Amino acid sequence: MVGGHAIRGTRIGAGPSGEAERGEAAPRRRISYWCANGHESRPSFAVDAETPGEWECPRCGLPAGQDEQNPPAAPRVEPYKSHLAYVRERRSDADGEAILAEALDRIRRRREP
Structure with a gap:
């Protein structure tokens, strides 16, 4: 190998290609969370997993809840x-x-x- 890279054509962190080598993906569901700023985030969870009542908003960092009309209040700093x-x-x-x-x-x- 002259002046090249040993892992040419792949990216760092790339796993094996194809579902057959990785196994079947667990069934997922998306849950909507809203923060006090009105941002919606939709993380996915396994169908059989217990979903948390609050989730941190990835845009502003405030706590987000599942009730769009009544999101959790911002923590008092x-x-x-x-x-x-x-x-x-x-x-x-x-x-x-x-x-x-x-x-x-x-x-x-x-x-x-």
Whole structure:
């Protein structure tokens, strides 16, 4: 073989050609799913397989359901919160002032001779 490819004429990942070599394909059915943006996706499932209630929309990534008139709502995305934001949710400004005063008193007592 001079300057050529060993697998000339086939593509990478190509399986054996013909149904006889691969066996019979399982009977399939297509199920429609709709997302909140109105996109329809129709994945195929084996006839005897249990179909999921929700499917991820391949176009926008939102959850999609089988009821076109009532698709699942988009998940609520919480913005990133810092540690300080969580502390402020749990404590009031007065609590923060009291804790700060207590900590400063402790430091001052340690520094006194």
